[in-house]
Amino acid sequence: MPVPGNGNRPGAAQAPSSTAPRTHPAPVTLGDHPRAGLYGAGLLAHGTGLAVTPVPPSGDTPPEPGEGEGPGKPDPRHGAAPDITPSATPATGAGHLTLLLVENDPAGALSIPEMLDASGKPIRVRTARNLTEAARLLTDDVHCVLLDLNLPAADDDDPLAVLRRLLDLAPHHAVLALTASEDVEGGAEAVRVGAQDFLVRDELDGRVLSRAVRYAVERKRADTAQRQLAEGRLRAQENARLERGLLPTPLLEGAPLRFAAHYRPGRSRALLGGDFYDTVRTPDGTVHAMIGDVSGHGPDEAALGVELRIAWRALTLAGLSGDRLLATLQEVLEHEREDEETFATLCTVDIAPDGRSAAMCLAGHPAPVVRRGGGRAELLPQEPCGPALGLLPRGRWPRTQVGLGPEWSLMLYTDGLIEGRIGAGSLRLGQEGMLALVREHQGAGLRGAELLESTVHAARDLNGGELTDDVAAILLAR
Numbered sequence: 001m002p003v004p005g006n007g008n009r010p011g012a013a014q015a016p017s018s019t020a021p022r023t024h025p026a027p028v029t030l031g032d033h034p035r036a037g038l039y040g041a042g043l044l045a046h047g048t049g050l051a052v053t054p055v056p057p058s059g060d061t062p063p064e065p066g067e068g069e070g071p072g073k074p075d076p077r078h079g080a081a082p083d084i085t086p087s088a089t090p091a092t093g094a095g096h097l098t099l100l101l102v103e104n105d106p107a108g109a110l111s112i113p114e115m116l117d118a119s120g121k122p123i124r125v126r127t128a129r130n131l132t133e134a135a136r137l138l139t140d141d142v143h144c145v146l147l148d149l150n151l152p153a154a155d156d157d158d159p160l161a162v163l164r165r166l167l168d169l170a171p172h173h174a175v176l177a178l179t180a181s182e183d184v185e186g187g188a189e190a191v192r193v194g195a196q197d198f199l200v201r202d203e204l205d206g207r208v209l210s211r212a213v214r215y216a217v218e219r220k221r222a223d224t225a226q227r228q229l230a231e232g233r234l235r236a237q238e239n240a241r242l243e244r245g246l247l248p249t250p251l252l253e254g255a256p257l258r259f260a261a262h263y264r265p266g267r268s269r270a271l272l273g274g275d276f277y278d279t280v281r282t283p284d285g286t287v288h289a290m291i292g293d294v295s296g297h298g299p300d301e302a303a304l305g306v307e308l309r310i311a312w313r314a315l316t317l318a319g320l321s322g323d324r325l326l327a328t329l330q331e332v333l334e335h336e337r338e339d340e341e342t343f344a345t346l347c348t349v350d351i352a353p354d355g356r357s358a359a360m361c362l363a364g365h366p367a368p369v370v371r372r373g374g375g376r377a378e379l380l381p382q383e384p385c386g387p388a389l390g391l392l393p394r395g396r397w398p399r400t401q402v403g404l405g406p407e408w409s410l411m412l413y414t415d416g417l418i419e420g421r422i423g424a425g426s427l428r429l430g431q432e433g434m435l436a437l438v439r440e441h442q443g444a445g446l447r448g449a450e451l452l453e454s455t456v457h458a459a460r461d462l463n464g465g466e467l468t469d470d471v472a473a474i475l476l477a478r
Contacts, residue, residue, distance in 0.1 A: 096117070096121050096122065096123065096124050097117045097121075097123045097124070097143050097144070097213060097214070097217065098123070098124045098125075098126065098141050098142050098143055098144075099112075099115070099123055099124065099125050099126070099142075099143070099144050099145075099146055099213055100125075100126045100127075100128060100134060100137055100138065100142045100144070100145045100146070101125060101126065101127045101128070101145075101146045101148075102127075102128045102129075102130070102131065102133075102134045102145060102146070102147045102148060102151065102166070103127070103129070103146075103147075103148035103150075103151065103178065104129050104130060104148065104150075104151050104152070112125055112204070112209070113204060113205055113206035113209060114206050115206050115209050115210040115213065116206075116210050117210070117213075117214060118214055123210060123213060126142070130151065131151075131162065131165055131166060131169065134166065134169065134170075135169050138169065138170055138173065142173060143173065143174060143213075143217045144173065144174040144175070144176060144213045144216050144217050144220075145166060145170055145173050145174070145175050145176070146176045146178055146199070146213075147162065147163060147166055147175060147176070147177055147178060147195075148178045148201075149162065149163060149177050149178060149179050149183070149186060149187070149190060150179075150180065153165075159186060160186075160189060160190060160193050163175070163177060163190055163193055163194070163195060164193065164194075167193070167194045167195075172220075172224070173220070174196050174213075174216035174217045174219065174220035175194065175195045175196055175216070175220075176195060176196060176197055176198065176199055176212060176213065176216050177190035177191070177195040177197070177198040177199070178198070178199050178201050179198055179199070179200060179201060180200070180201050180202070181200050181201065181202045181203065184198075184200065187199075187200070196215070196216035196219045196220055196223075197212055197215065197216055197219075199212055246272055246306045247263065247272065248276075248277065248278045248279075248309060248313075250278070250279040250280070251279070251280040251281060251313075252279060252280075252281050252287065253281065254281060255281045255285075255287050256355065256478065257287060257355070257476050257477065257478050258448060258475075258476070258477045258478075259279060259474070259475070259476055260448040260449040260451075260452055260474065260475040261277065261449075261452070261472075261473070261474045261475070262449065262452035262453055262456055262471070262472070262473045262474075263275070263277075263471070263472050263473075264456065264467075264470070264471045264472075265302070265470050266297055266416065266467065266468055266469045266470045266471070272302045272305075272306070273297070273301070273302055273305070273470030273472075274293060274294035274295070274296060274297060274298075274301035274302055274304070274305045274470055275291075275292070275293050275294075275305060275414045275416065275470040275471065275472035276291070276292050276293075276294070276305035276306065276308060276309040276472070277289075277290060277291040277292070277309070277412070277472050277474050278290050278309050278312060278313050279474065279476070280313055280316055280317060282316065282317060282319075284353060285353030286350055286351065286352060286353055287350075287351040287355075287476070288316045288321070288348065288349070288350050288351075289348070289349045289350075289351070289410075289412060289474065289476055290309075290312050290316075290346065290347065290348045290349075290412075291346070291347050291365070291412040291413065291414060291472060291473075291474060292305065292308060292309070292312075292344055292345060292346040292347070292365070292414075293305075293344060293345045293346075293365070293414045293415060293416075293470070293472075294308070294342065294343075294344045295341075295342055295343050295344065295388075296342060297469075297470070300338050301342070304333070304336055304337060304342070304344070305344075307332065307336050308329060308332060308333060308344060308346075308389075311328075311329055311332045312325070312329060312348075315328055315329070321348075321350055321359075322348075322350075322359070322361055322397065322399045323361075323396060323397050323398070323399070325348070326346065326348070326361060326363055326386070326389065326395075326397040327395070327397075329346070329389055330389040330390060330395065333389050333390045334390060337390065342390060343364075343388045343389060343390035343391050344363075344388060344389045344390060345363055345364040345365035345388045345389070345414075345415075346361075346362075346363040346364075346365055346388075346389060347360070347361070347362055347363070347365040347366070347367070347368060347412055348360070348361045349368065349402075349410065349412065349476075351404070351410075351476070355404065355406075355478045356403070356404055356405060356406065357401065357402065357403055357404055358401075358402045358404055358410070359399045359400065359401055359402070360380065360399065360400045360401075360402050361386070361397045361398070361399050361400070362382070362384075362385040362386065362397070362400075363385075363386050363387065363388055363389055363395075363397055364385065364386070364387055364388030364389075364391070365385075365388075365414075365415075366382070366413070366414075366415055366418065366431055367379050367380040367381060367382045367385075367431075368380050368410055368411055368412045368413070369410070369411040369413075369434075369435060369438055370402070370404070370408060370409070370410050370411075371408060371409045371442065372404065372405045372407070372408045373405060373406075373407050373408070376439055377411075377435060377438045377439050377442060378435070379431055379435060380400075380402060381400065384398040384400060386398065404478070406478075407478060408477065408478055409447075409475060409476070409477035409478075410475070410476045410477070411438065411451075411452070411473060411474070411475050412473065412474050412475075413434075413471075413472065413473040413474075414469075414470065414471060414472045414473070415469065416467055416469030416470045416471035416472070417429075417434055417455070417456060417459055417467070417471050417473060418430055418431055418433070418434045418459075419467075419469055420459045420460065420462060420463035420467045421462070421463050421464070422462050422463075423462070423464065424464065429459055429462060429463075433462075434455065434459065437455050437458045437459065438451070438455055440458075441454045441455055441458070447477070448475060448477065449475075451475065452473045452474075452475055455473070456471055456473065
């Protein structure tokens with residue numbers, strides 16, 4: 001509205017062991033893994049020229065940039081237990097892939113072969129002997145965790161308790177399960193629980209492990225993206241249900257009137273805008289109709305429009321009308337708006353119980369269109385007109401008496417319908433242009449919802465595309 005006239009993480013892990021992480025003995029290459037094709041789906045294979053680059057666990061070798069240095073980055077080389085904050089989202093840049101191995105092998109028999117990522121860079125390796133150490137080493141630059149399923153667990157009844165605990169610690173990291181050759185079924189169960197894949201302990205080689213790590217990382221990213229997409233769709237569906245629920249249901253039981261409405265928010269993918277309308281019949285037989293428009297566009301304006309509509313209905317059913325009703329609505333707006341410059345225009349019409357006359361109030365809003373009998377549609381007088389709600393501290397809104405007769409139709413609308421352009425120039429449709437469209441479509445025999453829809457579509461066609469403002473229109477006929 002451009003012018004007033006109208007527009008799990010679980011609790012902290014136990015203190016880590018003071019023993020520093022270990023390096024691995026010289027790598028052993030065992031040849032192609034018989035299940036290599038499973039891990040390498042969609043990924044490039046690499047040669048066997050290998051070079052291990054483990055992260056130094058202790059000693060004088062400086063850490064890689066970004067590891068163990070700077071605020072909030074614990075140094076994995078120190079034995080002191082820092083504040084454990086695992087499981088941030090892993091980095092996804094073009095740097096080295098980092099693998100965290102979690103296994104308890106006192107004899108040091110497990111040898112991690114050298115690995116390369118898809119660009120030929122060495123995959124870095126960190127080691128932890130238990131989940132406490134793993135929680136300390138799960139920094140942002142760790143992409144994948146290789147977990148030995150034979151780690152001792154507190155819950156002896158659940159063979160995958162260690163895996164479940166790790167998945168809680170690292171919900172955003174890819175996880176590979178490491179199992180013994182005689183426990184392939186345990187590896188498959190690990191995948192069902194949440195690991196991206198599993199490897200057989202006695203059959204590791206560099207090429208298979210490299211591809212398994214890369215596959216797990218990419219699968220985790222794809223799973224995360226898919227989950228976020230599904231969550232976004234659910235939120236959109238919930239928002240749609242909420243917005244539909246906030247649109248009014250006219251209370252016209254017992255009234256000998258026909259009602260139609262057309263509503264289209266200007267915001268992309270929204271169902272509710274700053275325009276609002278409502279219609280109710282009070283016990284004395286009077287039918288009260290209202291349409292309004294909150295300045296601006298967005299969810300705040302839509303919410304304020306809903307508040308004003310509900311307030312109008314409550315005040316009308318309580319017996320208020322005219323100046324008293326609009327003054328109270330202005331108080332509601334002033335209390336609920338986020339910005340003191342926010343205002344709202346409004347048009348109210350109170351149709352007498354016999355249906356032959358009405359009283360109209362305008363608060364900075366365009367006047368309705370009326371058609372009496374078989375005559376031509378015409379605009380009701382724009383004056384007298386009070387100020388838009390929220391502009392003047394103590395405004396006055398005079399009521400205008402309107403004769404309707406035995407047969408008539410009355411169309412209320414917001415300025416989104418009349419502010420569209422005509423062609424590529426700066427000329428606006430305006431009230432007279434809209435009136436010409438209404439007359440044309442009424443002459444073609446259109447009534448009710450068809451009349452409203454055809455008028456809005458014609459205004460859109462003249463605009464050369466979608467109307468940018470919210471559009472609301474209602475039609476009452478007798």
